[in-house]
Amino acid sequence: MGLFSFFNKEVAMDLGTANSIVIYNDQVVIDEPSIVAVDRTSNHIIAVGKRAQQMAGKTDNKNVETIRPLRGGVIADFEMAQHLIRELIGMTNINRSFMPPSLRMVICIPSGITNVEERAVRESAEQAGAKEIRMIHEPMAAAIGIGIDVLEPEGHMIVDIGGGTAEIAVISLGGIVCNNSIRVAGDEFNENVVEYMRKQHNMVIGERTAEQVKIKVGAAISELDEPPEDYPTLGRDLLTGLPKEILVNYKEIAHALDKSIARIEQAILDTLSATPPELAADIYRTGIYLAGGGSLLRGLDQRISSKTKLQVHIAEDPLRAVARGTGIALKNFTKFHFLIR
Ligand SMILES: Nc1ncnc2c1ncn2[C@@H]1O[C@H](COP(=O)(O)OP(=O)(O)O)[C@@H](O)[C@H]1O
Ligand SMILES: [Mg+2]
Numbered sequence: 001m002g003l004f005s006f007f008n009k010e011v012a013m014d015l016g017t018a019n020s021i022v023i024y025n026d027q028v029v030i031d032e033p034s035i036v037a038v039d040r041t042s043n044h045i046i047a048v049g050k051r052a053q054q055m056a057g058k059t060d061n062k063n064v065e066t067i068r069p070l071r072g073g074v075i076a077d078f079e080m081a082q083h084l085i086r087e088l089i090g091m092t093n094i095n096r097s098f099m100p101p102s103l104r105m106v107i108c109i110p111s112g113i114t115n116v117e118e119r120a121v122r123e124s125a126e127q128a129g130a131k132e133i134r135m136i137h138e139p140m141a142a143a144i145g146i147g148i149d150v151l152e153p154e155g156h157m158i159v160d161i162g163g164g165t166a167e168i169a170v171i172s173l174g175g176i177v178c179n180n181s182i183r184v185a186g187d188e189f190n191e192n193v194v195e196y197m198r199k200q201h202n203m204v205i206g207e208r209t210a211e212q213v214k215i216k217v218g219a220a221i222s223e224l225d226e227p228p229e230d231y232p233t234l235g236r237d238l239l240t241g242l243p244k245e246i247l248v249n250y251k252e253i254a255h256a257l258d259k260s261i262a263r264i265e266q267a268i269l270d271t272l273s274a275t276p277p278e279l280a281a282d283i284y285r286t287g288i289y290l291a292g293g294g295s296l297l298r299g300l301d302q303r304i305s306s307k308t309k310l311q312v313h314i315a316e317d318p319l320r321a322v323a324r325g326t327g328i329a330l331k332n333f334t335k336f337h338f339l340i341r
Contacts, residue, residue, distance in 0.1 A: 008102040009094045011130075012330040014141065014323035015085065015107055015121065017070040018163025018186060018293065020049075021323035022088055023330070028323065029092050034163075036080045036087075037066045048087040057206060072183055073110040073165030075117040085124035105130040106339065108326040111137040111167055112181040118340070134339035136329050138162070138322055139169030140176060142291040145325030146315045150174055150338075155279030156286055159268060159304070160322065161185050161294025166264045168271045172279055174338040180271045184263045186294050189214050196256035197235060201246045205235035214297075219254040220261050221299035228298070250298065261300070265307045272308065287311030291321040 012023040015034070022030035032049030035056070039046055041063045047055060056066040069081035085107075094103070105125055109118060118135060125133050142160045143150050150156075151174045160167045163186040170178040193210035197203045205213070216231040230247040237244045268288070272280065287310050290301060296319075301312040315321040329336055 008104060010104045010330050010333075011089065011092065011094065011106075012323065012326040013085075013088065013105065013107045013125075014326050015070065015109055016162055016322070017068070017073055017110060017165065019319065020084070020088055021320060022092055023323055023327040024092055024094060026327065028320065030088055031320075031323075032088070032091075033068075034070050034084060035066055035068050036084050037064055038080065038083075039063050040065050045083050045087065048084055049091075056208070070110065071164055071187070073112045073162075073167075073181060075113060075120060078117075078120050082120065082124035082127070085121065086128040089125070089128040089130070102132075103128075103130045104132040104330070104333065106134050106136055106326050106330040106333065108136050108138055108141040108322055108329075110162075110165055110181070111139060111169070111176070111179055112165060132333075134329070134333065134341060136326060136336075136339055137169075137176060139167045139179070140171060140338065141322045141325035141329060142167075142315070143169075143171050143289070143325065144328050145321035145323070146289050146291060146313075148289070151336075154286075155275065155282035157268075157271070157275075157283045157288045159264075159288055159290050159295070160292040161264065161290070161297075161300075162292040163187050166267065166292075166294065168267055170271065170275050170279055170283070172282075174336065177276065177279060178271050178274050180267050180274075182263065182267045184260050184267075185292070186211075186214075188260050189218065189257050189294070189297070192256045192260055193253065196252065197233070197246070197248075198238065200252070201235075202238040203233075203235040203244060203246055204238055205233065209233065209235060213248055213253065214257075217248055217250040217253050218257070219250040219298040220257065220303045222251045222254040224250060224299055254299075257297070261297075261303065265304060268304065268308060283310065287313055289313050289315060291315040291318045293319045 037052035190210040
């Protein structure tokens, strides 16, 4: 342990639209959904993370509202985002010691957020005790987490499909050369599933059930080499109002997600055509790297590969690639000149 880390604490935070991860001492110490439960009568924060998620739609208290402050890749709710950041830092317990340490932080933010939003994130971290703060944009952190040497003069394409946004970026020499962020990602896939079940099966399902369907039988293509088993899905019949169960096949979900995935493909093609030729030549050799939870969709790599005629690689543990990269950025706090002050 170096002298700095003995007297000081260092924390890396991936502030995702769906999940937030905190790394401390090289370990993931917090991995929680980015959700805050608040009592609207008193504005009192009741819970954050998994505990808040469990309350969604299940509490008898009408005043309890569950909020995802970063929904859509922007800070939709400033105040709640600040609570989320403070609570996440609080949950690590690092500030509980007798002498509060000097806290150094790197925070990963969606690349679509504005300067004002960025400042709000910084202020929340300061209020939670951070003294030195740097920020990093999501695709850059993903690239680092994948193991790419981002300082090299070589182009790499990253596609990070999270909850609220798909972020497509070409990175070279420590900078984001081309960048495209669209609001088509995991949340929209869930909405596609809800819509499909209603239209096709006359069945109402909640968002969390839709997410389970997506995870169990989600697919980007309708011919998989290793198809998952049909998934028994519970919901309410639209006509009778009674609970019912439907077996859902992956081909149905591939159909339900088709249009959304096509929009991600189009954004990738647009970014490729905006890429300077030298970097495009690099990408032709190295291919496309996928990260984020959305990259776990069965057959997505195959589909993007046949659309772009490029190799597609999925990051190891894609849900944590960005957090890993943010952790590496923390260790290169002074070396990585591209970190945002
Ligand atoms: N196995 C899976 N198949 C498809 N989507 C998944 C899978 N696992 C998680 N997801 C989706 O990934 C998204 C979260 O990804 P994440 O990278 O954590 O997002 P963010 O960075 O925006 O917080 C959610 O929409 C979730 O439903
Ligand atoms: Mg993310």
